[in-house]
Amino acid sequence: MFGKVKSSSGVKIGDRFVKSDDAHTVWVVTGEGSDVTSIPHFQVCKEGQQTRQRTLSESTLLNRDFYRRA
DSSP states (O other): OOOOOOOSSOOOTTOEEEETTEEEEEEEEEEEOOSSSSSOEEEEEETTEEEEEEEEEHHHHHOTTTEEEO
């Protein structure tokens, strides 16, 4: 159906990000997202709280208005 696009950003499992408006909360990339879309997505988990998870697009993680590498 949709082909998965390889990440050109170098985002990989283990990378750490903080929200631009909350530099104290670290989100760790724990896996790749769904194959349903050709836009790369990643699973992230709040550091220290494994049950707090989100799925974010690569473009959101790399948009400095939203997230920054920790």
